[in-house]
Amino acid sequence: MAGAFYGSPMPVVLVYYVEYKYILKIELSKRCVMTDLFLVVDDNQPTRALIGEFLKTLGQSYEEAENGGEAIKLIQSRSFEGIFLDILMPEGDGFEVLNWMVKNNAILPTVVFTEAKARFDMDFPSMAEGLGALKAFDKPVTLEKTRTALEAMKTFRQS
Template sequence: MRRMLRRMLIADDDMHLRKLVSTYAELEGFQCQEAENAQEAIDLLDKTDFDILILDIMMPGKDGFEALAEIREHSQIPVIMLTARSEEYDKLLGFNLGADDYVSKPFSPKELMARVNAVLKRTGSAPNMILQFGDLRIQIDARLVEIGEKTINLPPKEFDLLVKLAQNEHIVLTREQLLETVWGYEYHGDTRTVDSHVKSLREHLGDRRKLIQTVWGVGYKFEYRE
């Protein structure tokens, strides 16, 4: 597969929150690094190129506002700030310092990822969202699947399922993970829903059906070999 790798830095002193965001971001095709305080985030930004920064405001030592002001002296990386407060002053200060968006705690990880993708598109930082596996081509923004010169018309959920698996090539995704990320975290359905959609998706893919492999007792993975 040939696609652009997206890198995310998550700066928050709450380890469990960092892991939660990282889990959902990786399912969206991001490679994540974590920082437990503002200074560590600043140091990582000096050493590594990231596509977006998730920055908590309330951290020990430097807070998010101080970190953002320092970062903006030399970087225009898109920044989404996390806050447990909803005061208008805080948001205005963050925007004046150069924040691209705000998310208030507690938040839905899916909403955060939607905001991440919206910010990347708005700032022109989003990569060309095309996944290519041999003659299978997935145009994410256009919601178009092609095999060679043939267009494959997939129902919406099958398309979303194919994208999720393809974005996580070689990674086994459990049925529960697929339910949460494709059908929605609040979806209360039987995991057999995933199985039935995978079966239908394979039928639509025809000769390329073997790209989606069953990992018995666990879930599914997308596996392409030239």
């Protein structure tokens, strides 16, 4: 399935976007335990470390996954406040993670950081938002973008 979205039309799952966002808001409002633990998913270790440093600077803790397959295993075994997700990765890309979350009702606010638009003439950030990501940013990752992502996750949980 890796790479299935490169050059092919968006999957039918986009039809459920509005309904999925509504379900996310309802389910997240039921959660009362805040873990302050975030998942950082990127195949590039320096990018994971940079996001991790920004999160620590902002008083948050994090765990790392280097691909979508690892991310899904961690989501199944731990509780996270949210996910920072890259799109283009081997062994399970970001779209596969977002699709898995929809299919398995994994209720986690997700923010996408990607450089895919620079490498391909496709608007992957908008595509990710169409699959349920709260926000999508082009790389490079900055402290301000990380702060904005955390604020979006917090606002989403409170709504």
